[in-house]
Amino acid sequence: MPNPSIKDEKTYRALRDDGASKEKAARIANAGAAQGKKTVAARGGHRGDYEDRTKADLLQQARKVGIEGRSTMTKPELISALRNH
Secondary structure (H helix, E strand, O other): OOOOOOOOHHHHHHHHHOOOOHHHHHHHHHHHHHHOHHHHHHHOOOOOOHHHOOHHHHHHHHHHHOOOOHHHOOHHHHHHHHHOO
16 A cells, blocks of 8 residues: 655655665655656765765764664664665
């Protein structure tokens, strides 16, 4: 049964199948439906790889997005948590 809060169910399903969280998939699918997929794809920037950032930077980003248990995570665990949030 389709979720009425998801504007582009096909994009949502594809993102979920690729491993995106429900929140992230919904955010991307709804942004693409509201603004057009080309607009959403074009606005993405390049911040560099997580591997190039310090653990302190990763901890700050994890705090910003609300990742639980971040203080006990290693750098690779933080990277994985941030990518899968």
